[in-house]
Amino acid sequence: MSDVAGMGENVSVSSGVGAGAGADTSGVRVPRVLSIAGSDPSGGAGIQADLKSIAANGGYGMAAITALTAQNTQGVSGVHVPPASFLKEQLDAVSDDVTIDAVKIGMLGTPEVVAVVQQWLARVKPPLIVLDPVMVATSGDRLLDTEAELALRELVRVSDLVTPNIPELAIIAGEPAAETWDEVLAQAGRVSASYGVRVLAKGGHLSGAEAPDALVDARFGNEPVVTEFAGIRLETTNTHGTGCSLSSALATRIAATGDWAAAVGESKRWLSESIRAGAALQVGGGHGPVNHFAGLWARGGVETAPTAAEVREHWWAEIAGIRAQIDNGDFVRALGDGSLERGDFVWYLAQDALYLRDYARALAEAARLAPTAAEQAFWASSAEGCIVTELQLHESWSPSGEVFAASPSATTTGYLNHLLATAARGDYAVLAAALLPCFWVYHDVGSRLHPLAHAEHPYADWLTTYADDAFTDATEQAITIVTALAADATPPVRDAMLGAFVASTEHEREFFAAAHGVTAN
Known part of the structure; x- marks a missing residue:
């Protein structure tokens, strides 16, 4: 998906956000x-x-x-x-x-x-x-x-x-x-x-x-x-x-x-x-x-908890195959070398605009569920970025309004159903994990596409958005929040978070793939 938080407020989030009470034991008295x-x-x-x-x-x-x-x-x-x-x-x-x-x-x-x-x-x-x-x-x-x-x-x-x-x-x-x-x-x-x-x-x-x-x-x-x-x-x-x-x-x-x-x-x-x-x-x-x-084993188990850094490494490796499919997909390759049909690109923008409207709702729900002010501010700022800045950017590519006249494709609908259903279940940590690929995967793709944006490139203006410093910062904040939540979660919740994260990454792959060859069809 597109840069969803690049134009929003740059909210500072420490590495401990979402870690819960167990991460700070300074107030816990351990008798000797x-x-x-x-x-x-x-x-x-x-x-x-x-x-x-x-x-x-x-x-x-x-x-x-x-x-x-x-x-x-x-x-x-x-x-x-x-x-x-x-x-x-x-x-x-x-x-x-x-x-x-x-x-x-x-x-x-x-x-x-x-x-x-x-x-x-x-x-x-x-x-x-x-x-x-x-x-x-x-x-x-x-x-x-x-x-x-x-x-x-x-x-x-x-x-x-x-x-x-x-x-x-x-x-x-x-x-x-x-x-x-x-x-x-x-x-x-x-x-x-x-x-x-x-x-x-x-x-x-x-x-x-x-x-x-x-x-x-x-x-x-x-x-x-x-x-x-x-x-x-x-x-x-x-x-x-x-x-x-x-x-x-x-x-x-x-x-x-x-x-x-x-x-x-x-x-x-x-x-x-x-x-x-x-x-x-x-x-x-x-x-x-x-x-x-016996009671501790039954209630807490003996499985160790990973650090946020270990979660980050594990999750990124878990989607390595999906990321490779995105990078090698026809849409991303054509967007990068400038050979993408303009009709395909406008169709992609139209679907992205539809996506961002409901993605903003999921971000807003994450802001409502978040336990700390810093997390609430981050998700709310990202939601605002979707509605205000990003949709304006889409409009600039289609002054005639064709971007906003489209109907959602089956791929777009499937992705949004996944996000909104996750939001409706009310599990903040799982929802945050489901929202993360729209930051992380998109930023990863953009980091390789942006250097290709030479002056004659037909989509140079679009590719430069990938280099936005605010979006880079927002992506890092999203990763920090989600990996800290996963590190602090119980094993079942951590597994559910990873499942939601992988599912969203698969939807990202399908979203890119659906936009290629539309004009020819």
Whole structure:
């Protein structure tokens, strides 16, 4: 098609236009969360689970290892605790360089390890501490000796949130284990008041179909504030590392928002989603892990997003064959060497004038749908260029008005039906892609035709329009807008955009081809 924006306002559009909120993350807080815990080489629990959980919930995870275990989904066969002095080196190395937004504490194991962690916390004073008190194994066996349990209780006092299971809650309280949900809540209230810490009470060890959780806060000696979260017990063996995963998710979400109740609710829903998807991993023959990224994979996939520059290169290569057909077509070759019959050229102008009227409507619709002022101004300016400047240019070639007396050909009608149908569907990104070839392809053809416009060339005045600087700028702006939209789009939308772009390019080819030999026919 013709130069549709060359005479309009030259609107500046940055390379980020259309990129959406995800392109500028300056306002997004990514919490930096340190896990202090043991290692699980099978990947389901410990720091491995913590790092997955932190990432899955929007944080940047770090880890200081307290113990090395030999374990898998069927159990632990060995534990090696490195010197506590080396744990101190790990903690100091991280905190001396990185600002830590939250700390999640898991397996500690010995009084010496607990003491190192306590001293480090007192020095660094991280803004949020979440303690998952690893004290009782799933089998019911006690994991800590009496001295270590006493040391861990002191760590509870400096934590902001503790996430014990029912047996661990009882040890912290120094009481028998609760047997009903009401008893769990009451015991959690006493622990909260006694230690000055929020307690996430968990009902997973109770029998029955329900598995409730509750955030219990009695830190100020008043009646406990209890926020309950309903839950349904999931029938699955993929429960390895659920305590680690939940506490890490909580640390991440609380650090990001400061909203305790919302963080618990979202973390609980995320963990349920991950548990449900755990069996699909097919890891191990015992209690398998949860699938930490199941929801992200399902909603976002793992396909990488191209940059705008990569979209530009890919799309241009995608239509290379069509562009070659346009360049080698009879109309373009005859227009270039001046042998084109004047009747064919006037017919082309008449169809182009008809095209531009409705193309302007599609441009105006893009302006209406565009999300930013810069994009709105660009498309609106282009629409004005179609109606005012370009149609005047057509008229100058046909003072008798024959250009405007024609009826649309089947080729013109087909192209316009494609554009107007795309506009009617209301998808801005796809519409923008469909509009792009009228800029990009036409400018590409013109860049080769313009040098042929010598003084005796019968269409020299027309060919010089291809060299218009404003149209060159407008074409670059259109490419910038559309490729940025494509880079930011989901894969299905990006595919739809490419489909619309290729279809319009094919219509461009047919539009040029239809104009040759009309006079002879």
